[in-house]
Amino acid sequence: MKRIYVNEKWCLGCHLCEYYCAFANSGQDDMAKALKDVVIHPRIRIEEQDNISFAVNCRHCEEPLCVKGCISGALSVQDGLILIDPDKCVSCYTCVLSCPYGAIMPSEAGAIQKCELCTKNGRGQPACVEGCPNMAIVFEER
Template sequence: MKRILIDKELCQGCRNCQLACMAEHTANRSVLCLDLEDPANRARNFIEAGPHGQPVPILCRHCDEPACVTACMSGALTKNPATGTVDHDPGKCAGCWMCVMSCPFGVIRPDSRESKVAIKCDFCHGRPFPRCVEACPTGALTLIEVDAQGTVKKICLPEPVAGETAPEEGAHQ
């Protein structure tokens, strides 16, 4: 099972993870074309200021015992036993906000577009590396493989971001 490991000491508060998350959830997935003035664009991850002003990245932990799933009355939120991710089905979501109230980390929120359904981290829907991990320049976010007991099995290292933000890589090492 894949998880995002956060090393908050390495976070510089650049918010690149937030831009990447917002972009991934727009039609053309481009950071360059992302409308930064449209409140409908909302990241599913957060950089908050800690008690001493230091940046603290807050991402959905896809909890082993997810309070949001327990609180969800409509069955929109489920814990996927295969991938370990907490998945959200907007088709089933009633917008009761029980999940919003119960999440201890405050990461699940009402959709600011229409405020009818909740939005949360979808782990970029099976993308090999979540966009936030790819976009993190400091290594504060890394992708890891864990077993059922939560023991880290492997650190997954992404290639540099492909596409608009990165030059083409030559085949030369």
């Protein structure tokens, strides 16, 4: 399965991936209108210290602790992709606690949110990968 991989060596810490993620999942068609004066809650986050930075989002683990721990069946694995059904989510945040990467977070809408590789927002390609200026985030089979 194609996954998002991060080349820390080329990450510039520009945070553009976060903004492209927030825009892609905003449901709007104009980035300026979608994000102007908005505090963003992207599903990908830059971790950084000193001159080291890299993006972190859902790894789509082969044995996902989040899915194992989900008490309501909201998280499921479909063709290797870990998806969230917000209607089933009861916001117990077990997945938030169990994800070793910190890649799942509470959503503004009430449930939890996580990277679903832009499969549900009509983009096809992950927006963070398309928007990365230095190929520090890639979407490929390994």
